[in-house]
Amino acid sequence: MTRIFSGIKPTGHLTLGNYLGAVRRWAEVDQYRADALFSVVDLHALTVEHDPARVRRLSRQAVTLLLAAGLDPERCTLFVQSHVDEHARLSYLLECTATDGELRRMIQYKEKSAAARAAGQSVRVSLLTYPALMAADILAYETDEVPVGDDQTQHVELTRDLAVRFNQRYGHTFTVPRATPPKVGARVMDLQDPTGKMGKSHENGAGIVYLLDEPDVVRRKVMRAVTDSGRDVAYDREGRPGVANLLDVLAACGGGEPAELAGAYTSYGALKKDVAEAVVEVLRPLRERHASLVAEPGYVDAVLREGAERARAVARPVVDRAYRAVGLLPPG
Numbered sequence: 001m002t003r004i005f006s007g008i009k010p011t012g013h014l015t016l017g018n019y020l021g022a023v024r025r026w027a028e029v030d031q032y033r034a035d036a037l038f039s040v041v042d043l044h045a046l047t048v049e050h051d052p053a054r055v056r057r058l059s060r061q062a063v064t065l066l067l068a069a070g071l072d073p074e075r076c077t078l079f080v081q082s083h084v085d086e087h088a089r090l091s092y093l094l095e096c097t098a099t100d101g102e103l104r105r106m107i108q109y110k111e112k113s114a115a116a117r118a119a120g121q122s123v124r125v126s127l128l129t130y131p132a133l134m135a136a137d138i139l140a141y142e143t144d145e146v147p148v149g150d151d152q153t154q155h156v157e158l159t160r161d162l163a164v165r166f167n168q169r170y171g172h173t174f175t176v177p178r179a180t181p182p183k184v185g186a187r188v189m190d191l192q193d194p195t196g197k198m199g200k201s202h203e204n205g206a207g208i209v210y211l212l213d214e215p216d217v218v219r220r221k222v223m224r225a226v227t228d229s230g231r232d233v234a235y236d237r238e239g240r241p242g243v244a245n246l247l248d249v250l251a252a253c254g255g256g257e258p259a260e261l262a263g264a265y266t267s268y269g270a271l272k273k274d275v276a277e278a279v280v281e282v283l284r285p286l287r288e289r290h291a292s293l294v295a296e297p298g299y300v301d302a303v304l305r306e307g308a309e310r311a312r313a314v315a316r317p318v319v320d321r322a323y324r325a326v327g328l329l330p331p332g
């Protein structure tokens, strides 16, 4: 059976980008067709300045939202990364497989290290080694497919390179995975800066629709989305990224092809109204289920306990094998 692994970082409140680009497909498709593991990858949230209490709170909220979005613990394994030691154990071996040049070439490292320096902050070593940890997340589970949005495909490519290199050097140890981006919703852009992705850790909340936003907040954000000075509605990602993003979101929420949907509108106002209502409807059941799950903390704890146990049982033999392969003496 195909094995799937994917994760989400507790670096902010989950966004519409997370949902349309990743979580919806995990819930609606992936957990039914494969042996799927999904993780709130909390160690990754420590690679930049962080507030411990916030990371803890956001980790729990992310798990609760994933359940609310439809992940079914009877069908998939849902766990928190730091509950399974094998991720950190394997990450070190992969740091010993990667080169510093490879890690420095990662777009995310370049962007985030530049932003930290510009803000007068130092850059944590873990920001550079982040892709080795991400590779460990994937390779520990003999993963075949990694369903991620476009923004993560470079890291999955590096994971493939590391797996191939490790296997060549030390003997076959890892399955070589591949990224599987969704057909629609692969890259939801920020409503205020449609040339940049809608990312949960980004500063400008006005351009980001959070999954727990009240319907009126969603409407306001969509109605204020940046478009351009043109009047006719056309789908042109390069020339008119704001309008194209709205059409992409409409297609992802309500169906249809963005370019065809454009033909039904003669004004930006009408388009925005329909986008806002489509998003509100997609988020409504999710917000309702989230509210009832918050009232059942014991259930969420039990899901996480069992998820970590199942994940550990898969990862441990793989990571032990990798430790032996590189020449580390097994404990007696």
Ligand code: AQP
Pocket: 006, 007, 008, 009, 010, 011, 012, 015, 017, 018, 019, 020, 021, 022, 023, 108, 147, 148, 149, 150, 151, 152, 185, 186, 187, 188, 189, 197, 198, 199, 200, 201, 202
């Ligand atoms: N805007 C997006 N459009 C489509 N997919 C997206 N994903 C994230 N943003 C978009 C996908 O959601 C999954 C989990 O993402 P993440 O937690 O790694 O990224 P984030 O929400 O973008 O969080 P950050 O902290 O704000 O991320 P960075 O550091 O990248 O700026 C992934 O499958 C991702 O592709």
